[in-house]
Amino acid sequence: MKQTAKGFSRQTVEELSSLCDEPAWLRQRRLEAWRVYEATPMPTLQDEDWRRTDISALALDQLLPFAEAPCAQVDSIAHLPQDLRPLLDVGQPEGGLLVQHDSQVVHLSLAEEAARQGVIFTSLQGAVREQPDLVQRYFMTRCLSPEHGKFAALHGALWSGGAFVYVPQGVEVALPLRVCQWLARPGLAVFPHTLIVLEEGSKLTFIAEQFSPELDGQALSCAATEVYLQAGAQLRHISVQQLGQQVYNLGAQRHLLEEDSRLDSLIIGLGGKLTKLFVESVLEGAGANAQMRGVVFGGDDQHFDHQTLQEHIAPDCTSDLLFKVAVKDRAMSVHLGIVRVHRGGRGTDAGQTVRNLILSQGAKAHPILPLEIEASDIRRCSHAATVGQVDENQLFYLMSRGLSRQDAERLIVDGFFEPVLETIPQLSVQHRLRQAVGEKLGLATP
């Protein structure tokens, strides 16, 4: 089986590039990203962005940066490993499906209709060969550059797997495209990269899901997603994270919105040991609209840190953020939500709300929502954070109808998330998430 040596070095980067048989320009980009990685200090609790998130226990030098998938690329999902198949919703109508197992893409399909419309949906490695101009133009350039941070740089140097999505002008993709990433090997670091380009006036629903079984050892997911929304394009972007509880999840997702484009993004964080995820919308064209929502449910000793950015550069843009967070046991959730309005952002309408539900005494939530406003004539800029426990009046009401305290609590938490979950276009994904929430609640410590 092909794999690189443990730990990360310039030599690892070169080895990986050779292993993937890459063109010189790409090798150069990896090496440049590696240079940025080396020049950037490792984040510590002294850094503003990492003040409440401690990654010192992550043993980077023990991780394997690449491992070939244990199975070959297959055309039919029936040939994929047994434990992966239930996650693939066989029989559900889908515009396209890409499955990644560990570091590599093992399955790819695209509905005929979408292919006929000129939609490109392929592995990023495949796109490097087949669409080099597009990849060269969009890959880690203007949207998410290695300078974004230590782990964006590491990702730029060591990425493998991931997807490339290109929707031509005016094309509306009828059914969702879905990417499913499966991290099954302890000791492995995966760096999947998703690059999405929506040309003018096009429309897409994209669902990305990350899973892993429970692993007996540390693992790292360092994923990056870049999205370009050209004028008038519309994207529904759903990201589901159900990694195992040994996995560090250090990722970034960044959307560039041109004029009158619209983004509806939904982040769902359920798994992982520790998550630090940057979710950023940059409104750089007039009239752009970003709706950013999130559902986070932490249990045991899980740690979640979502850092969101609503960056208003152009005039008359709208952004609205709503994150719903529940924590139980000793779990902790940090939300650093920044609204930044540049001098040119006149007529900005921006709002952010983070609601935290504390289900156990040992659980904690820290919402921090700074506003950075340089423009003088904005329409609205509001932020609100709540931290509270399950309401005693609600409990009494439900218990007076015969529900046990545990069932009542469960119903209240279900209801807390439900209005967000029921907007997910794929019913099988909704179902899976309700089940995951239910399982987490079932294990609640009294």
Added chain:
Amino acid sequence: MPQPLFVIEDLHVSVEGKEILKGVNLTVERGQLHALMGPNGSGKSTLAHTLMGNPHFQVTQGRVLLKGEDILSLPPDERARRGMFLAFQYPVEIPGVKVRHFLRMAVKASKGEEPSVTDFRRQLFEKMALLEMDRSFSERYVNEGFSGGEKKRNEILQLAMLQPEMAVLDEADSGLDIDALRAVANGINKLAGPQMGMLLITHYQRILNYVEPHFVHVLFDGRIVRSGGMELAQELEAKGYDWIAGEAAV
């Protein structure tokens, strides 16, 4: 003599150290409808919540017997499963939980078994028709964005679905316009039966124009100071609560 359905015996209740109920006595038999009237602050809601087991209220003395068993030490869900029901004066919003889903869980919890999907649906729509409620109502989130009338109707719908043995209706009429009041009252009349005991708590006499109680009691300053029939409610309507206050002071 057969055992009475529901007995309140010398009930004393405090809230944050202040005594609100100062020895309430009341017996409700199956098939009886009792109205409990009283001015603001007399302890009506305290009594309703205490009977259902709201932990905010501390019982300092007395007993509450349901079918002979003292239920005061039981949590609200146990009381519900034994046949108690409280229609809330201020029904609580449960965001994100559909009426249909909530009712299904409640029926399952109080009956101890999961109703079949078709039986449950049939029963739900039947009861909703009885209360003149649109079917789409069952798809809404519990009490969220409901008008005052819708909230009260939803309480009566729960009463209809759960079919308790002893129902306490706390101000089922407050804040309702005349149409909603009539619908709620109709619902109560249709649901009352020989097996159920009902305690209808109200400030005003007007719901008694539609629902005729067998007994009327007046609660004043934490005690039942008068009991009688419909004529007592009419006397109250004519003379106002000041009349009771005057008598109680003597």
